[in-house]
Amino acid sequence: MSSGRIQQALLAWYGDNARDLPWRRSRDPYRVWLSEVMLQQTRVETVLPYYERWLERLPTVAALAAADEETVLRLWQGLGYYRRARNLHRAARAIVEERGGRWPASAAEWRQLPGVGRYTAGAIASITRGEPAAVVDGNVKRVLARLFLIDEPVDDAATLRRLWLLAESLVPAAAPGDFNQALMELGARICRPRRPRCDLCPLRPDCRGRRAGVAESLPRRRRRRPIPHRQEVAALVVRGGRYLLGRRPPGLLGGLWEFPGGPVAEGESPPQALARALVERLGIEVDVGPRLAAVDHAYSHLKVTVALYRCRLTGGELRPAYHTAARWLRRRQLGDLPLPRVTRKLARHLAA
DNA sequence: GACGCGTGGCC
DNA sequence: TGGCCAAGCGT
Structure with a gap:
Protein backbone atom coordinates (compact mmCIF):
# COMPACT_ATOMS: atom_id res chain seq x y z
CA MET A 1 0.00 0.00 0.00
CA SER A 2 1.37 3.43 -0.84
CA SER A 3 1.61 6.17 1.73
CA GLY A 4 0.37 8.54 -0.97
CA ARG A 5 -2.92 6.71 -1.11
CA ILE A 6 -3.28 6.72 2.66
CA GLN A 7 -2.57 10.44 2.81
CA GLN A 8 -5.04 11.24 0.06
CA ALA A 9 -7.81 9.10 1.49
CA LEU A 10 -7.32 10.40 5.01
CA LEU A 11 -7.15 14.07 4.04
CA ALA A 12 -10.21 13.75 1.85
CA TRP A 13 -12.12 12.08 4.68
CA TYR A 14 -10.99 14.76 7.12
CA GLY A 15 -12.08 17.49 4.73
CA ASP A 16 -15.61 16.12 4.84
CA ASN A 17 -15.73 14.98 8.45
CA ALA A 18 -13.59 17.25 10.62
CA ARG A 19 -15.45 18.42 13.70
CA ASP A 20 -15.75 22.15 14.19
CA LEU A 21 -13.64 22.38 17.34
CA PRO A 22 -12.77 25.81 18.76
CA TRP A 23 -9.00 25.30 18.56
CA ARG A 24 -9.33 24.50 14.87
CA ARG A 25 -10.60 28.00 14.12
CA SER A 26 -7.24 29.65 14.62
CA ARG A 27 -3.52 29.04 14.21
CA ASP A 28 -2.72 31.24 17.17
CA PRO A 29 0.12 29.37 18.91
CA TYR A 30 -1.33 30.18 22.33
CA ARG A 31 -4.69 28.64 21.49
CA VAL A 32 -3.23 25.59 19.82
CA TRP A 33 -0.72 25.04 22.62
CA LEU A 34 -3.42 25.38 25.27
CA SER A 35 -5.67 22.90 23.48
CA GLU A 36 -2.91 20.34 23.07
CA VAL A 37 -1.96 20.48 26.73
CA MET A 38 -5.57 20.25 27.87
CA LEU A 39 -6.10 17.30 25.53
CA GLN A 40 -3.25 15.27 27.00
CA GLN A 41 -4.92 12.11 28.32
CA THR A 42 -8.23 13.96 28.28
CA ARG A 43 -11.27 13.67 26.02
CA VAL A 44 -12.39 16.39 23.66
CA GLU A 45 -15.83 16.64 25.28
CA THR A 46 -14.25 17.11 28.70
CA VAL A 47 -11.88 19.80 27.46
CA LEU A 48 -14.39 21.99 25.60
CA PRO A 49 -15.90 23.94 28.52
CA TYR A 50 -12.52 24.31 30.23
CA TYR A 51 -10.96 25.64 27.03
CA GLU A 52 -13.61 28.31 26.51
CA ARG A 53 -13.58 29.41 30.14
CA TRP A 54 -9.78 29.60 30.21
CA LEU A 55 -9.62 31.80 27.11
CA GLU A 56 -12.24 34.17 28.47
CA ARG A 57 -10.20 34.70 31.60
CA LEU A 58 -6.68 34.37 30.13
CA PRO A 59 -6.91 35.22 26.42
CA THR A 60 -3.20 35.67 25.75
CA VAL A 61 0.13 34.25 26.85
CA ALA A 62 0.83 37.61 28.49
CA ALA A 63 -2.34 37.31 30.55
CA LEU A 64 -1.36 33.79 31.60
CA ALA A 65 2.14 34.88 32.54
CA ALA A 66 0.72 37.69 34.68
CA ALA A 67 -1.83 35.48 36.46
CA ASP A 68 -1.19 34.01 39.89
CA GLU A 69 -1.01 30.26 40.34
CA GLU A 70 -4.25 30.11 42.29
CA THR A 71 -6.17 31.56 39.35
CA VAL A 72 -4.52 29.11 36.98
CA LEU A 73 -5.33 26.10 39.15
CA ARG A 74 -8.87 27.31 39.74
CA LEU A 75 -9.39 27.34 35.97
CA TRP A 76 -7.89 23.86 35.73
CA GLN A 77 -9.83 22.43 38.66
CA GLY A 78 -11.48 19.17 37.68
CA LEU A 79 -9.34 18.51 34.60
CA GLY A 80 -6.79 16.47 36.51
CA TYR A 81 -3.04 16.07 36.01
CA TYR A 82 -2.59 19.47 37.60
CA ARG A 83 1.08 19.64 36.81
CA ARG A 84 -0.04 20.45 33.28
CA ALA A 85 -1.47 23.75 34.51
CA ARG A 86 1.61 24.62 36.52
CA ASN A 87 3.86 23.79 33.56
CA LEU A 88 1.71 25.91 31.26
CA HIS A 89 2.07 28.75 33.71
CA ARG A 90 5.85 28.34 33.98
CA ALA A 91 6.21 28.09 30.22
CA ALA A 92 4.14 31.23 29.67
CA ARG A 93 6.42 33.13 32.01
CA ALA A 94 9.47 31.77 30.17
CA ILE A 95 8.05 32.90 26.83
CA VAL A 96 7.18 36.36 28.08
CA GLU A 97 10.11 37.04 30.37
CA GLU A 98 12.97 35.13 28.77
CA ARG A 99 12.01 35.08 25.12
CA GLY A 100 10.52 38.56 24.91
CA GLY A 101 7.17 37.08 23.92
CA ARG A 102 8.65 35.27 20.91
CA TRP A 103 7.06 31.91 20.18
CA PRO A 104 9.17 28.79 19.62
CA ALA A 105 9.97 28.57 15.90
CA SER A 106 10.02 24.79 15.54
CA ALA A 107 9.00 21.55 17.18
CA ALA A 108 12.51 21.29 18.62
CA GLU A 109 12.11 24.69 20.29
CA TRP A 110 8.65 23.86 21.61
CA ARG A 111 10.16 20.76 23.19
CA GLN A 112 12.26 22.97 25.44
CA LEU A 113 9.19 24.22 27.28
CA PRO A 114 8.01 22.38 30.40
CA GLY A 115 5.03 20.15 29.70
CA VAL A 116 5.75 19.96 25.96
CA GLY A 117 6.96 16.53 24.92
CA ARG A 118 7.46 14.89 21.56
CA TYR A 119 3.76 14.54 20.79
CA THR A 120 2.74 18.06 21.81
CA ALA A 121 5.69 19.71 20.06
CA GLY A 122 4.89 17.88 16.82
CA ALA A 123 1.22 18.72 17.05
CA ILE A 124 1.77 22.43 17.66
CA ALA A 125 4.51 22.85 15.04
CA SER A 126 2.60 20.97 12.36
CA ILE A 127 -0.66 22.80 13.02
CA THR A 128 0.62 26.33 13.52
CA ARG A 129 3.55 26.42 11.09
CA GLY A 130 3.09 23.53 8.70
CA GLU A 131 6.23 21.83 9.93
CA PRO A 132 6.15 18.20 8.77
CA ALA A 133 6.53 16.84 12.31
CA ALA A 134 4.82 13.58 13.24
CA VAL A 135 2.57 12.87 16.20
CA VAL A 136 2.00 9.60 18.03
CA ASP A 137 -0.76 9.63 20.62
CA GLY A 138 -3.18 6.96 21.75
CA ASN A 139 -5.27 7.36 18.60
CA VAL A 140 -2.31 7.12 16.26
CA LYS A 141 -1.00 4.04 18.06
CA ARG A 142 -4.35 2.34 17.57
CA VAL A 143 -4.81 3.37 13.93
CA LEU A 144 -1.29 2.36 12.91
CA ALA A 145 -1.34 -0.88 14.90
CA ARG A 146 -4.50 -1.91 13.05
CA LEU A 147 -3.52 -0.55 9.65
CA PHE A 148 -0.14 -2.27 9.67
CA LEU A 149 -1.13 -5.23 11.82
CA ILE A 150 1.33 -4.52 14.60
CA ASP A 151 0.62 -7.02 17.34
CA GLU A 152 3.52 -6.39 19.69
CA PRO A 153 2.51 -4.33 22.74
CA VAL A 154 2.43 -0.67 21.70
CA ASP A 155 3.87 0.44 25.04
CA ASP A 156 6.99 -1.56 24.26
CA ALA A 157 9.96 0.75 23.57
CA ALA A 158 10.86 -0.99 20.31
CA THR A 159 7.26 -0.88 19.08
CA LEU A 160 6.98 2.77 20.04
CA ARG A 161 10.07 3.57 17.97
CA ARG A 162 8.54 1.76 15.04
CA LEU A 163 5.30 3.71 15.42
CA TRP A 164 7.15 7.02 15.43
CA LEU A 165 9.10 5.99 12.32
CA LEU A 166 5.86 5.00 10.62
CA ALA A 167 4.18 8.27 11.56
CA GLU A 168 7.17 10.25 10.33
CA SER A 169 7.18 8.38 7.04
CA LEU A 170 3.49 9.10 6.57
CA VAL A 171 3.22 12.77 7.48
CA PRO A 172 3.11 14.79 4.24
CA ALA A 173 5.04 18.02 3.66
CA ALA A 174 1.97 19.63 2.15
CA ALA A 175 -0.58 19.58 4.99
CA PRO A 176 1.07 17.98 8.03
CA GLY A 177 -1.23 19.64 10.56
CA ASP A 178 -4.38 18.46 8.85
CA PHE A 179 -2.91 15.03 8.32
CA ASN A 180 -1.97 14.64 11.97
CA GLN A 181 -5.37 15.81 13.12
CA ALA A 182 -7.02 13.54 10.57
CA LEU A 183 -5.17 10.53 11.93
CA MET A 184 -6.30 11.36 15.46
CA GLU A 185 -9.84 12.21 14.40
CA LEU A 186 -10.06 8.88 12.61
CA GLY A 187 -8.89 7.14 15.76
CA ALA A 188 -11.40 8.98 17.90
CA ARG A 189 -14.45 8.49 15.71
CA ILE A 190 -13.96 5.59 13.31
CA CYS A 191 -11.04 3.49 14.44
CA ARG A 192 -12.40 3.49 18.00
CA PRO A 193 -11.06 1.27 20.77
CA ARG A 194 -14.29 -0.75 20.85
CA ARG A 195 -16.58 -1.53 17.93
CA PRO A 196 -14.56 0.27 15.27
CA ARG A 197 -16.69 1.51 12.39
CA CYS A 198 -14.71 -0.12 9.63
CA ASP A 199 -17.67 0.27 7.29
CA LEU A 200 -17.09 4.04 7.31
CA CYS A 201 -13.30 3.96 7.25
CA PRO A 202 -11.49 5.64 4.35
CA LEU A 203 -8.48 3.39 4.95
CA ARG A 204 -10.45 0.16 4.88
CA PRO A 205 -8.93 -1.07 1.59
CA ASP A 206 -5.45 -0.72 3.08
CA CYS A 207 -6.12 -2.06 6.56
CA ARG A 208 -4.26 -5.28 7.29
CA GLY A 209 -5.83 -5.61 10.71
CA ARG A 210 -9.34 -5.61 9.33
CA ARG A 211 -8.42 -7.99 6.53
CA ALA A 212 -7.05 -10.39 9.12
CA GLY A 213 -10.17 -9.93 11.24
CA VAL A 214 -8.22 -8.78 14.29
CA ALA A 215 -8.67 -5.00 14.14
CA GLU A 216 -10.74 -4.76 17.30
CA SER A 217 -8.21 -6.76 19.31
CA LEU A 218 -5.49 -4.24 18.50
CA PRO A 219 -3.52 -2.50 19.81
CA ARG A 220 -2.14 -4.91 22.38
CA ARG A 221 -0.87 -3.50 25.63
CA ARG A 222 1.20 -4.79 28.46
CA ARG A 223 -0.55 -5.89 31.57
CA ARG A 224 -0.86 -3.15 34.14
CA ARG A 225 0.16 -3.61 37.69
CA PRO A 226 -2.65 -3.73 40.24
CA ILE A 227 -3.65 -0.44 41.83
CA PRO A 228 -3.17 -0.28 45.61
C1' DG B 1 11.99 1.31 31.64
C1' DA B 2 8.88 1.96 35.09
C1' DC B 3 6.42 5.04 37.74
C1' DG B 4 3.73 8.99 39.36
C1' DC B 5 0.30 11.78 37.91
C1' DG B 6 -6.78 12.99 37.77
C1' DT B 7 -10.97 12.56 36.16
C1' DG B 8 -15.09 10.88 33.84
C1' DG B 9 -17.37 7.67 30.67
C1' DC B 10 -18.26 3.11 29.26
C1' DC B 11 -19.33 -1.73 29.82
C1' DT C 1 -18.37 -2.37 41.50
C1' DG C 2 -14.16 -2.62 38.90
C1' DG C 3 -11.24 -2.36 34.96
C1' DC C 4 -10.10 0.06 30.90
C1' DC C 5 -9.14 3.99 28.44
C1' DA C 6 -8.36 9.00 26.89
C1' DA C 7 -4.91 14.39 21.58
C1' DG C 8 1.39 12.37 27.47
C1' DC C 9 5.14 14.33 30.29
C1' DG C 10 8.88 14.17 33.54
C1' DT C 11 11.96 11.68 36.30
Whole structure:
Protein backbone atom coordinates (compact mmCIF):
# COMPACT_ATOMS: atom_id res chain seq x y z
CA MET A 1 0.00 0.00 0.00
CA SER A 2 1.37 3.43 -0.84
CA SER A 3 1.61 6.17 1.73
CA GLY A 4 0.37 8.54 -0.97
CA ARG A 5 -2.92 6.71 -1.11
CA ILE A 6 -3.28 6.72 2.66
CA GLN A 7 -2.57 10.44 2.81
CA GLN A 8 -5.04 11.24 0.06
CA ALA A 9 -7.81 9.10 1.49
CA LEU A 10 -7.32 10.40 5.01
CA LEU A 11 -7.15 14.07 4.04
CA ALA A 12 -10.21 13.75 1.85
CA TRP A 13 -12.12 12.08 4.68
CA TYR A 14 -10.99 14.76 7.12
CA GLY A 15 -12.08 17.49 4.73
CA ASP A 16 -15.61 16.12 4.84
CA ASN A 17 -15.73 14.98 8.45
CA ALA A 18 -13.59 17.25 10.62
CA ARG A 19 -15.45 18.42 13.70
CA ASP A 20 -15.75 22.15 14.19
CA LEU A 21 -13.64 22.38 17.34
CA PRO A 22 -12.77 25.81 18.76
CA TRP A 23 -9.00 25.30 18.56
CA ARG A 24 -9.33 24.50 14.87
CA ARG A 25 -10.60 28.00 14.12
CA SER A 26 -7.24 29.65 14.62
CA ARG A 27 -3.52 29.04 14.21
CA ASP A 28 -2.72 31.24 17.17
CA PRO A 29 0.12 29.37 18.91
CA TYR A 30 -1.33 30.18 22.33
CA ARG A 31 -4.69 28.64 21.49
CA VAL A 32 -3.23 25.59 19.82
CA TRP A 33 -0.72 25.04 22.62
CA LEU A 34 -3.42 25.38 25.27
CA SER A 35 -5.67 22.90 23.48
CA GLU A 36 -2.91 20.34 23.07
CA VAL A 37 -1.96 20.48 26.73
CA MET A 38 -5.57 20.25 27.87
CA LEU A 39 -6.10 17.30 25.53
CA GLN A 40 -3.25 15.27 27.00
CA GLN A 41 -4.92 12.11 28.32
CA THR A 42 -8.23 13.96 28.28
CA ARG A 43 -11.27 13.67 26.02
CA VAL A 44 -12.39 16.39 23.66
CA GLU A 45 -15.83 16.64 25.28
CA THR A 46 -14.25 17.11 28.70
CA VAL A 47 -11.88 19.80 27.46
CA LEU A 48 -14.39 21.99 25.60
CA PRO A 49 -15.90 23.94 28.52
CA TYR A 50 -12.52 24.31 30.23
CA TYR A 51 -10.96 25.64 27.03
CA GLU A 52 -13.61 28.31 26.51
CA ARG A 53 -13.58 29.41 30.14
CA TRP A 54 -9.78 29.60 30.21
CA LEU A 55 -9.62 31.80 27.11
CA GLU A 56 -12.24 34.17 28.47
CA ARG A 57 -10.20 34.70 31.60
CA LEU A 58 -6.68 34.37 30.13
CA PRO A 59 -6.91 35.22 26.42
CA THR A 60 -3.20 35.67 25.75
CA VAL A 61 0.13 34.25 26.85
CA ALA A 62 0.83 37.61 28.49
CA ALA A 63 -2.34 37.31 30.55
CA LEU A 64 -1.36 33.79 31.60
CA ALA A 65 2.14 34.88 32.54
CA ALA A 66 0.72 37.69 34.68
CA ALA A 67 -1.83 35.48 36.46
CA ASP A 68 -1.19 34.01 39.89
CA GLU A 69 -1.01 30.26 40.34
CA GLU A 70 -4.25 30.11 42.29
CA THR A 71 -6.17 31.56 39.35
CA VAL A 72 -4.52 29.11 36.98
CA LEU A 73 -5.33 26.10 39.15
CA ARG A 74 -8.87 27.31 39.74
CA LEU A 75 -9.39 27.34 35.97
CA TRP A 76 -7.89 23.86 35.73
CA GLN A 77 -9.83 22.43 38.66
CA GLY A 78 -11.48 19.17 37.68
CA LEU A 79 -9.34 18.51 34.60
CA GLY A 80 -6.79 16.47 36.51
CA TYR A 81 -3.04 16.07 36.01
CA TYR A 82 -2.59 19.47 37.60
CA ARG A 83 1.08 19.64 36.81
CA ARG A 84 -0.04 20.45 33.28
CA ALA A 85 -1.47 23.75 34.51
CA ARG A 86 1.61 24.62 36.52
CA ASN A 87 3.86 23.79 33.56
CA LEU A 88 1.71 25.91 31.26
CA HIS A 89 2.07 28.75 33.71
CA ARG A 90 5.85 28.34 33.98
CA ALA A 91 6.21 28.09 30.22
CA ALA A 92 4.14 31.23 29.67
CA ARG A 93 6.42 33.13 32.01
CA ALA A 94 9.47 31.77 30.17
CA ILE A 95 8.05 32.90 26.83
CA VAL A 96 7.18 36.36 28.08
CA GLU A 97 10.11 37.04 30.37
CA GLU A 98 12.97 35.13 28.77
CA ARG A 99 12.01 35.08 25.12
CA GLY A 100 10.52 38.56 24.91
CA GLY A 101 7.17 37.08 23.92
CA ARG A 102 8.65 35.27 20.91
CA TRP A 103 7.06 31.91 20.18
CA PRO A 104 9.17 28.79 19.62
CA ALA A 105 9.97 28.57 15.90
CA SER A 106 10.02 24.79 15.54
CA ALA A 107 9.00 21.55 17.18
CA ALA A 108 12.51 21.29 18.62
CA GLU A 109 12.11 24.69 20.29
CA TRP A 110 8.65 23.86 21.61
CA ARG A 111 10.16 20.76 23.19
CA GLN A 112 12.26 22.97 25.44
CA LEU A 113 9.19 24.22 27.28
CA PRO A 114 8.01 22.38 30.40
CA GLY A 115 5.03 20.15 29.70
CA VAL A 116 5.75 19.96 25.96
CA GLY A 117 6.96 16.53 24.92
CA ARG A 118 7.46 14.89 21.56
CA TYR A 119 3.76 14.54 20.79
CA THR A 120 2.74 18.06 21.81
CA ALA A 121 5.69 19.71 20.06
CA GLY A 122 4.89 17.88 16.82
CA ALA A 123 1.22 18.72 17.05
CA ILE A 124 1.77 22.43 17.66
CA ALA A 125 4.51 22.85 15.04
CA SER A 126 2.60 20.97 12.36
CA ILE A 127 -0.66 22.80 13.02
CA THR A 128 0.62 26.33 13.52
CA ARG A 129 3.55 26.42 11.09
CA GLY A 130 3.09 23.53 8.70
CA GLU A 131 6.23 21.83 9.93
CA PRO A 132 6.15 18.20 8.77
CA ALA A 133 6.53 16.84 12.31
CA ALA A 134 4.82 13.58 13.24
CA VAL A 135 2.57 12.87 16.20
CA VAL A 136 2.00 9.60 18.03
CA ASP A 137 -0.76 9.63 20.62
CA GLY A 138 -3.18 6.96 21.75
CA ASN A 139 -5.27 7.36 18.60
CA VAL A 140 -2.31 7.12 16.26
CA LYS A 141 -1.00 4.04 18.06
CA ARG A 142 -4.35 2.34 17.57
CA VAL A 143 -4.81 3.37 13.93
CA LEU A 144 -1.29 2.36 12.91
CA ALA A 145 -1.34 -0.88 14.90
CA ARG A 146 -4.50 -1.91 13.05
CA LEU A 147 -3.52 -0.55 9.65
CA PHE A 148 -0.14 -2.27 9.67
CA LEU A 149 -1.13 -5.23 11.82
CA ILE A 150 1.33 -4.52 14.60
CA ASP A 151 0.62 -7.02 17.34
CA GLU A 152 3.52 -6.39 19.69
CA PRO A 153 2.51 -4.33 22.74
CA VAL A 154 2.43 -0.67 21.70
CA ASP A 155 3.87 0.44 25.04
CA ASP A 156 6.99 -1.56 24.26
CA ALA A 157 9.96 0.75 23.57
CA ALA A 158 10.86 -0.99 20.31
CA THR A 159 7.26 -0.88 19.08
CA LEU A 160 6.98 2.77 20.04
CA ARG A 161 10.07 3.57 17.97
CA ARG A 162 8.54 1.76 15.04
CA LEU A 163 5.30 3.71 15.42
CA TRP A 164 7.15 7.02 15.43
CA LEU A 165 9.10 5.99 12.32
CA LEU A 166 5.86 5.00 10.62
CA ALA A 167 4.18 8.27 11.56
CA GLU A 168 7.17 10.25 10.33
CA SER A 169 7.18 8.38 7.04
CA LEU A 170 3.49 9.10 6.57
CA VAL A 171 3.22 12.77 7.48
CA PRO A 172 3.11 14.79 4.24
CA ALA A 173 5.04 18.02 3.66
CA ALA A 174 1.97 19.63 2.15
CA ALA A 175 -0.58 19.58 4.99
CA PRO A 176 1.07 17.98 8.03
CA GLY A 177 -1.23 19.64 10.56
CA ASP A 178 -4.38 18.46 8.85
CA PHE A 179 -2.91 15.03 8.32
CA ASN A 180 -1.97 14.64 11.97
CA GLN A 181 -5.37 15.81 13.12
CA ALA A 182 -7.02 13.54 10.57
CA LEU A 183 -5.17 10.53 11.93
CA MET A 184 -6.30 11.36 15.46
CA GLU A 185 -9.84 12.21 14.40
CA LEU A 186 -10.06 8.88 12.61
CA GLY A 187 -8.89 7.14 15.76
CA ALA A 188 -11.40 8.98 17.90
CA ARG A 189 -14.45 8.49 15.71
CA ILE A 190 -13.96 5.59 13.31
CA CYS A 191 -11.04 3.49 14.44
CA ARG A 192 -12.40 3.49 18.00
CA PRO A 193 -11.06 1.27 20.77
CA ARG A 194 -14.29 -0.75 20.85
CA ARG A 195 -16.58 -1.53 17.93
CA PRO A 196 -14.56 0.27 15.27
CA ARG A 197 -16.69 1.51 12.39
CA CYS A 198 -14.71 -0.12 9.63
CA ASP A 199 -17.67 0.27 7.29
CA LEU A 200 -17.09 4.04 7.31
CA CYS A 201 -13.30 3.96 7.25
CA PRO A 202 -11.49 5.64 4.35
CA LEU A 203 -8.48 3.39 4.95
CA ARG A 204 -10.45 0.16 4.88
CA PRO A 205 -8.93 -1.07 1.59
CA ASP A 206 -5.45 -0.72 3.08
CA CYS A 207 -6.12 -2.06 6.56
CA ARG A 208 -4.26 -5.28 7.29
CA GLY A 209 -5.83 -5.61 10.71
CA ARG A 210 -9.34 -5.61 9.33
CA ARG A 211 -8.42 -7.99 6.53
CA ALA A 212 -7.05 -10.39 9.12
CA GLY A 213 -10.17 -9.93 11.24
CA VAL A 214 -8.22 -8.78 14.29
CA ALA A 215 -8.67 -5.00 14.14
CA GLU A 216 -10.74 -4.76 17.30
CA SER A 217 -8.21 -6.76 19.31
CA LEU A 218 -5.49 -4.24 18.50
CA PRO A 219 -3.52 -2.50 19.81
CA ARG A 220 -2.14 -4.91 22.38
CA ARG A 221 -0.87 -3.50 25.63
CA ARG A 222 1.20 -4.79 28.46
CA ARG A 223 -0.55 -5.89 31.57
CA ARG A 224 -0.86 -3.15 34.14
CA ARG A 225 0.16 -3.61 37.69
CA PRO A 226 -2.65 -3.73 40.24
CA ILE A 227 -3.65 -0.44 41.83
CA PRO A 228 -3.17 -0.28 45.61
CA HIS A 229 -5.93 0.80 47.95
CA ARG A 230 -5.02 3.08 50.85
CA GLN A 231 -6.90 4.22 53.94
CA GLU A 232 -6.67 7.94 54.63
CA VAL A 233 -8.02 10.36 57.21
CA ALA A 234 -8.88 14.04 56.99
CA ALA A 235 -9.80 16.59 59.60
CA LEU A 236 -12.63 19.06 59.79
CA VAL A 237 -11.11 21.56 62.18
CA VAL A 238 -13.59 24.35 62.92
CA ARG A 239 -12.80 27.70 64.47
CA GLY A 240 -15.27 30.55 64.56
CA GLY A 241 -17.35 29.05 61.79
CA ARG A 242 -14.33 28.56 59.54
CA TYR A 243 -12.71 25.38 58.32
CA LEU A 244 -9.00 24.69 58.11
CA LEU A 245 -7.62 23.96 54.65
CA GLY A 246 -4.04 23.15 53.65
CA ARG A 247 -2.40 23.64 50.27
CA ARG A 248 -0.79 20.50 48.91
CA PRO A 249 2.90 20.38 48.00
CA PRO A 250 4.10 19.52 44.46
CA GLY A 251 3.17 15.97 43.49
CA LEU A 252 -0.27 14.44 43.72
CA LEU A 253 -2.83 17.27 43.48
CA GLY A 254 0.02 19.75 43.86
CA GLY A 255 -1.14 23.29 44.66
CA LEU A 256 -4.71 22.27 45.43
CA TRP A 257 -6.36 22.78 48.82
CA GLU A 258 -7.70 20.05 51.07
CA PHE A 259 -8.94 19.24 54.54
CA PRO A 260 -5.63 18.31 56.16
CA GLY A 261 -4.86 14.72 56.99
CA GLY A 262 -2.86 11.84 55.61
CA PRO A 263 -2.56 8.10 55.21
CA VAL A 264 -3.24 5.63 58.01
CA ALA A 265 -0.07 3.65 58.73
CA GLU A 266 0.05 -0.07 59.49
CA GLY A 267 -1.08 -0.86 63.03
CA GLU A 268 -2.41 2.64 63.61
CA SER A 269 -5.99 3.64 64.33
CA PRO A 270 -7.51 6.31 62.09
CA PRO A 271 -7.80 8.85 64.93
CA GLN A 272 -4.17 8.25 65.92
CA ALA A 273 -3.09 8.72 62.32
CA LEU A 274 -5.03 11.95 62.06
CA ALA A 275 -3.63 13.45 65.26
CA ARG A 276 -0.12 12.54 64.13
CA ALA A 277 -0.62 13.93 60.61
CA LEU A 278 -1.83 17.28 61.91
CA VAL A 279 1.19 17.68 64.16
CA GLU A 280 3.61 16.65 61.44
CA ARG A 281 2.03 18.58 58.62
CA LEU A 282 0.65 21.69 60.27
CA GLY A 283 2.06 21.81 63.79
CA ILE A 284 -1.33 21.71 65.49
CA GLU A 285 -2.67 19.44 68.23
CA VAL A 286 -6.26 18.24 68.16
CA ASP A 287 -8.75 15.99 69.84
CA VAL A 288 -10.27 13.76 67.20
CA GLY A 289 -14.05 13.64 67.47
CA PRO A 290 -16.78 11.77 65.59
CA ARG A 291 -16.43 10.48 62.06
CA LEU A 292 -18.53 12.62 59.74
CA ALA A 293 -18.17 10.83 56.44
CA ALA A 294 -16.14 8.35 54.44
CA VAL A 295 -15.72 8.56 50.69
CA ASP A 296 -14.00 6.39 48.11
CA HIS A 297 -11.95 7.85 45.35
CA ALA A 298 -9.92 6.41 42.48
CA TYR A 299 -6.84 8.18 41.15
CA SER A 300 -4.89 7.00 38.15
CA HIS A 301 -2.48 4.95 40.23
CA LEU A 302 -4.11 4.72 43.65
CA LYS A 303 -7.44 4.12 45.29
CA VAL A 304 -8.28 5.66 48.61
CA THR A 305 -10.97 5.61 51.24
CA VAL A 306 -10.92 8.90 53.13
CA ALA A 307 -12.61 9.22 56.51
CA LEU A 308 -13.42 12.75 57.67
CA TYR A 309 -13.38 13.44 61.41
CA ARG A 310 -14.52 16.48 63.31
CA CYS A 311 -11.57 17.75 65.34
CA ARG A 312 -11.15 20.21 68.18
CA LEU A 313 -8.05 22.37 68.29
CA THR A 314 -6.27 21.90 71.61
CA GLY A 315 -2.82 23.34 71.10
CA GLY A 316 0.23 23.87 68.99
CA GLU A 317 0.78 26.63 66.50
CA LEU A 318 -0.24 26.61 62.86
CA ARG A 319 3.00 26.13 60.94
CA PRO A 320 2.61 24.54 57.53
CA ALA A 321 5.33 21.93 56.97
CA TYR A 322 4.12 19.31 54.53
CA HIS A 323 1.44 21.70 53.39
CA THR A 324 2.81 24.84 51.80
CA ALA A 325 0.14 27.11 53.27
CA ALA A 326 -2.96 26.99 55.46
CA ARG A 327 -6.15 29.02 55.54
CA TRP A 328 -9.35 29.25 57.56
CA LEU A 329 -12.37 29.47 55.29
CA ARG A 330 -16.13 29.64 55.52
CA ARG A 331 -18.07 26.97 53.73
CA ARG A 332 -19.16 29.47 51.11
CA GLN A 333 -15.55 30.34 50.33
CA LEU A 334 -14.50 26.80 49.53
CA GLY A 335 -15.59 27.29 45.94
CA ASP A 336 -13.06 30.08 45.47
CA LEU A 337 -10.12 27.73 45.91
CA PRO A 338 -8.92 24.96 43.60
CA LEU A 339 -10.10 21.78 45.33
CA PRO A 340 -9.55 18.19 44.24
CA ARG A 341 -12.51 16.01 43.48
CA VAL A 342 -12.17 14.02 46.69
CA THR A 343 -12.29 17.17 48.80
CA ARG A 344 -15.46 18.25 47.03
CA LYS A 345 -16.96 14.87 47.82
CA LEU A 346 -16.11 15.35 51.48
CA ALA A 347 -17.41 18.93 51.48
CA ARG A 348 -20.82 17.68 50.37
CA HIS A 349 -21.17 16.08 53.78
CA LEU A 350 -20.78 19.33 55.68
CA ALA A 351 -23.82 20.96 57.18
CA ALA A 352 -24.90 23.81 54.95
C1' DG B 1 11.99 1.31 31.64
C1' DA B 2 8.88 1.96 35.09
C1' DC B 3 6.42 5.04 37.74
C1' DG B 4 3.73 8.99 39.36
C1' DC B 5 0.30 11.78 37.91
C1' DG B 6 -6.78 12.99 37.77
C1' DT B 7 -10.97 12.56 36.16
C1' DG B 8 -15.09 10.88 33.84
C1' DG B 9 -17.37 7.67 30.67
C1' DC B 10 -18.26 3.11 29.26
C1' DC B 11 -19.33 -1.73 29.82
C1' DT C 1 -18.37 -2.37 41.50
C1' DG C 2 -14.16 -2.62 38.90
C1' DG C 3 -11.24 -2.36 34.96
C1' DC C 4 -10.10 0.06 30.90
C1' DC C 5 -9.14 3.99 28.44
C1' DA C 6 -8.36 9.00 26.89
C1' DA C 7 -4.91 14.39 21.58
C1' DG C 8 1.39 12.37 27.47
C1' DC C 9 5.14 14.33 30.29
C1' DG C 10 8.88 14.17 33.54
C1' DT C 11 11.96 11.68 36.30
